[in-house]
Amino acid sequence: MREKRAPDRPLRWVFRGLFGLVFVYAFNLWWTPPLGWDVWRASNVPGDTIEILGIGRHSATVIFIHGLAGNAAQVVPVVARLRQRLWQVSFLLPSATFLPLTAKGAVDTLAWFDIDNVQLTPDDPLPELEDEEGMEKVITRIHGLIDGEMAKGIEQERIVLVGFSQGCASALLSAISSEAKIAGVACMSGWLPLSYKIKKVGTHVRHPLQTDHAHHMPVFWGHGELDDVVHLRWAEESIAHLADLGFENIDYNIYPYLKHDMGKEEKQDLEDWLAKLLPPT
Known part of the structure; x- marks a missing residue:
């Protein structure tokens, strides 16, 4: 009578384990977050700010502010593209709480400030009531980031604010109210908050948060025609x-067929604008 041999189970599990490792390796090759997993994990922490260093020496800073219901991970892919050309630029990416x-x-949402309505029609004008307290908090935070970069030795004229959607509104308010004479502000798919408080002061029209030098600051604006x-x-x-507020240098771009997003053409225009504003030193 022939003796039966037990199946070689340990060897089978070795092969399964090797197959699993190969699968994980192949998946990581197929999809790796821009700038790696460490940056991706850090960019998903609410209320935190991550720094992505430039490839060359640090002589300029871009502070990039994400949109509603997002976090810093939302803009990491754009930063990954920009840093390939802007070698001397480091990027600060704050995340909302x-x-x-x-x-x-009243559902808890990642946001820079409160919004009472997101179901708007194309004919609705700019709002006439906004969360001014929330806006003051985000302005204070962004001004703190600007001050921190200047404390490192970065010149005020080498700092740019960039924002998308609600991040655009936050960046724009922070830029026009900054005592530092920063290099410029880039606004994508956003709006100018507190416009209902714009008044004529003497012979000039002024936003309530506008500094005396803000109107000299270059502005890039990109917006999808179908947003x-x-x-x-x-x-x-x-x-x-x-x-009306006296801004002298506005680069306004409308992108046909683009909805609430940053398209390829807009990213290229932003990159070109930043490259002119922050050349290597």
Whole structure:
């Protein structure tokens, strides 16, 4: 009678383990977050700020502010592209904290300030009531980042604020109210908050947060023609207000067929604008 041999189970599990390792390795090759897993994990921490160093020596800083319901991970892919050309630029990416958003029935949402309505029509004008207290908090935070870079020895004229959507609104308010004469502000798919408080002061029209030197600051503005979140009308009204406020250097770009997003053409225009503003030294 022939003796039966037990199946070689240990060897089978060795092969399964090797297959699993190969699968994980192949998956990581197929999808690795821009700038790696460490940056991805750090960029998903609410309320934190991550720094992505430039390839060359640090002579300039871009502070990039994400949009509503996002975090710093939202803009990491754009930063990964920009740093390939802007060698001397380091990037600061702050993440918002959770707050009960009125527009979502007080559900905790990653946001820079409260918003009472996100269901807008293309004909709705700029809002006439906004979360001024929340805006003051984000302005204070961004001004703190600017001060921190200047404390490192970065010249004020080598600092730029960039923002998308609600991050654009936050960046723009922080830029026009900054005592530092920063190099410029880039606004994508956003709006100018507190426009209902713009008044004539003497012979000039002034935003309530506007410093005396803000109107000299270059502004890049990009907006999708088909934006269904922050409609194009808000961009047009914001640009008109900036012109009334005396802003002299506005690069305004409308992108056909683009919705509430940053398209390839807009990213290239932003990159070109930043390269001119922050040349190597």
